[in-house]
Amino acid sequence: MLDIRLIRKDPEGVRRNIMKRHREAYLQYFERLLSVDTELRKKMSELEAKRAEHNKITRLIAQQLKQGPPQASETQNMAAKLSSDIGEMEKVVEALRVERDRLLKLVPNLLDDTTPDGLDETANVVVRSVGDKPVFDFEPKSHVDLITQLDLADLDRAAKIAGSRFYFLKGDLVLLDLAILRFALDRLVEKGFTPVFPPEMMRREAYEGVTPLQDFEDTMYKIEGEDLYLIATSEHPLVAMHMDETFEPEELPLKYAGISVNFRKEAGAHGKDTKGIFRVHNFNKVEQVVFCRPEDSPKHLEELLSNAEEIFRALEVPYRVVEICSGDISPKNAKQYDVEAWMPAQLTYREVVSTSNCTSYQAVSLNIKYRLRHGSAEKDYVHTLNSTAVATPRALVAILENHQQRDGVVKIPRALTPYMNGRTEIAPKAKPT
RNA sequence: GCUGGGGUCUCCUAGCCUGGCAGGGAGCGGGCUUGCUAAGCCCGUGGUCCAUGUGGCCGCGCGGGUUCAAAUCCCGCCCCCAGCGCCA
Numbered sequence: 001m002l003d004i005r006l007i008r009k010d011p012e013g014v015r016r017n018i019m020k021r022h023r024e025a026y027l028q029y030f031e032r033l034l035s036v037d038t039e040l041r042k043k044m045s046e047l048e049a050k051r052a053e054h055n056k057i058t059r060l061i062a063q064q065l066k067q068g069p070p071q072a073s074e075t076q077n078m079a080a081k082l083s084s085d086i087g088e089m090e091k092v093v094e095a096l097r098v099e100r101d102r103l104l105k106l107v108p109n110l111l112d113d114t115t116p117d118g119l120d121e122t123a124n125v126v127v128r129s130v131g132d133k134p135v136f137d138f139e140p141k142s143h144v145d146l147i148t149q150l151d152l153a154d155l156d157r158a159a160k161i162a163g164s165r166f167y168f169l170k171g172d173l174v175l176l177d178l179a180i181l182r183f184a185l186d187r188l189v190e191k192g193f194t195p196v197f198p199p200e201m202m203r204r205e206a207y208e209g210v211t212p213l214q215d216f217e218d219t220m221y222k223i224e225g226e227d228l229y230l231i232a233t234s235e236h237p238l239v240a241m242h243m244d245e246t247f248e249p250e251e252l253p254l255k256y257a258g259i260s261v262n263f264r265k266e267a268g269a270h271g272k273d274t275k276g277i278f279r280v281h282n283f284n285k286v287e288q289v290v291f292c293r294p295e296d297s298p299k300h301l302e303e304l305l306s307n308a309e310e311i312f313r314a315l316e317v318p319y320r321v322v323e324i325c326s327g328d329i330s331p332k333n334a335k336q337y338d339v340e341a342w343m344p345a346q347l348t349y350r351e352v353v354s355t356s357n358c359t360s361y362q363a364v365s366l367n368i369k370y371r372l373r374h375g376s377a378e379k380d381y382v383h384t385l386n387s388t389a390v391a392t393p394r395a396l397v398a399i400l401e402n403h404q405q406r407d408g409v410v411k412i413p414r415a416l417t418p419y420m421n422g423r424t425e426i427a428p429k430a431k432p433t
Numbered sequence: 434g435c436u437g438g439g440g441u442c443u444c445c446u447a448g449c450c451u452g453g454c455a456g457g458g459a460g461c462g463g464g465c466u467u468g469c470u471a472a473g474c475c476c477g478u479g480g481u482c483c484a485u486g487u488g489g490c491c492g493c494g495c496g497g498g499u500u501c502a503a504a505u506c507c508c509g510c511c512c513c514c515a516g517c518g519c520c521a
Contacts, residue, residue: 044482048490055454055490058502062453079501203511205495227511246443248461373462 001104001365003381004037017110020326022119026108033103040096047089054082105213108331109361112298115335118325124338125325130309131318133342138406142345143397144276147173149408150428153277164274165266165281167393172426176399176412177284177392179419184286184311184390185257191307193257193288198237200260201228206240209366212331218267234258235386238289243366246379252370253292253300257389260285277393278350285391290384293370294360297383298335301357304387305337308353311390314415317398318342320349334359339388341398352394355387 007014011034018026057079064075116125134140147153152173158166169177185195204227207220211232216222221230231237238258247254263282273279288307290300305321312319324336339353360381363369369379403411410426417424 041482044490045484048482051491052489054501059454061501065453076501081501083501371462 001361002107002110003360003364004100004104007033007107008037014110018108020111020115020117021108021329022327026106026331029103029106033100033107036096036100036103040093040100043089043093043096047086047093050082050086050089054079054086057082105208105365109334109359111326111329112335112357112359115329116323116325119327121325121328123325124328125323127321127323127337129318129320130313131316131342133318134344134402136344136404136406140344140401140404142276143278143400145345146400146404146408146410147277150410150426152426155276162281165279167277167280169277172423173396175420175423176416176426177396179416180315180390180392180395180399181259181284181286183314183416183419185259187311187314188255188257188286188288188307188389191255193255195257195259196234196238198231198234198241198258198260200231200237200263202231202237202240203227204229206243206366207236209243210236210239210362219264221263221265230263231260232264233262233285233386234260234287235289238287239291239362239384239386240366242291242368245368247291247368247370247382249293249371249373252382253290253296256289258285258287258289260287262391276397278397280393283391283393286389288385288387288389290386291363291368291382292385294380294383297357297359297385300383300385301335301337301355304385305339305353305355308339308355308387308389312339312341312352312395312398314413315390315395315399316413316415317395317402319352330356332356332358332361334361341394342402343398344401350394350397352391352398353388356385358384358386360384 002014015027015030018030057075061075061079116123118124141149150172152170154168154170155166158168189195201223204216207216207229211219215232216229219232223229235258237260238256242254261282262285266279266281269279288304290297290304292300309319309321319339319341322338322340324333324338329336333356335357337355338351339355340349341352342348343350360383362384363381368382368384370382372378372380399413400410403413405411408428412420412424412426
């Protein structure tokens with residue numbers, strides 16, 4: 001969420017920024033927030049004055065009782081009256097505070113000045129296209145046909161026991177999945193990232209700090225009867241792990257490479273990508289997470305993007321980088337890039353990476369700060385950034401489709417050969433003649 | 434899961450039994466003193482509010498309750514430690 005103090009200090013500036021998202025609802029939340037917050041502060045002042053009065057009397061009672069019990073009863077009656085007044089006022093203030101916080105969480109992050117303006121995804125800006133699209137002298141097969149033909153996954157039996165959007169991954173595709181994850185992890189470790197296996201469930205309180213409320217409805221799975229949610233990405237536990245902490249300046253930037261399973265309901269995606277393993281309920285992902293000083297976050301955003309691009313170049317998958325416009329960007333992001341891989345069977349680019357600068361939006365919710373100078377009392381919120389390094393079902397789809405040969409063989413990218421025990425291709429099983 | 438012990442400001446710790454403004458130490462930062470890279474002294478080192486001051490309010494794992502008053506008493510929950518149980 002935004003820092004309420006910033007909103008109080010410059011409501012007009014915040015309003016102008018929110019308008020750039022072209023969503024009437026955001027503005028309504030914001031205007032309502034301003035009035036509720038004003039009312040809250042007024043009521044709080046009154047409450048605190050009353051408490052101050054009550055505290056004085058309470059101290060008086062303590063003194064009187066030292067001198068002798070009989071003197072205290074009259075003052076105690078006054079204190080009791082004040083105490084019940086305070087109880088009433090507290091209820092009012094608490095209701096206002098709950099409403100203020102609810103609205104505050106609904107107001108989106110301030111956009112970076114460089115985020116392109118636009119109404120929806122059609123206004124996203126292609127920054128660059130990298131790699132040559134493969135030229136086939138045959139009709140390229142979809143990944144669905146390839147995994148069926150090569151016996152690399154079983155979708156029907158997965159549906160039987162778990163439902164749609166689940167899969168049994170099999171044989172060489174399992175080895176390739178692990179190879180990709182390990183390859184990506186190694187590249188990040190070389191760059192100073194600390195690899196982390198995080199908890200794959202989180203409590204609601206911590207979770208609310210890293211993701212919009214709407215995600216509890218349409219993204220996250222809840223464990224029945226427990227205050228636990230399956231993580232939708234390792235970004236969530238990795239960012240939340242430092243809640244209520246203050247970093248010394250020399251500890252920043254802090255870089256993690258999270259590796260985990262990701263669970264997503266994909267509610268609202270009915271009918272999209274229903275076949276194959278492109279859009280699924282659980283998948284593996286290596287994620288980059290950075291905590292840094294505010295002035296460094298634009299630089300780190302470019303680094304995270306560059307790291308992800310490096311991995312897709314090594315996988316020999318053609319891609320383009322897209323800058324997400326103000327109407328399409330996630331509410332928690334100030335600036336966002338997507339990397340989209342070329343999918344030859346669909347003749348289109350599909351999202352495989354999302355790189356985000358959340359600036360202080362998550363840090364404010366989670367109360368993550370740093371000292372401006374070592375030992376100094378002055379603190380400010382850190383910035384958090386996250387980016388996919390690689391997510392495997394989608395990377396597998398890209399590799400299968402881009403590296404397929406006429407004879408049904410799929411070439412393994414050279415960079416992965418060492419991670420595949422020297423293997424260079426995935427071939428159909430020899431059929432008995 | 435059971436039994437017992439615990440969670441206090443950045444860290445350590447006192448206070449809890451017996452309710453009355455959370456005290457001490459260390460580290461860190463700033464200042465002063467001094468012949469030096471020693472030693473000493475003073476201030477600061479949770480959050481928040483606006484009327485910005487010798488100010489108020491809140492804060493002792495979280496949430497309730499009792500009371501004029503709760504770190505302290507009562508209830509529920511979370512987490513840590515030890516032992517037992519279970520277990521890949």
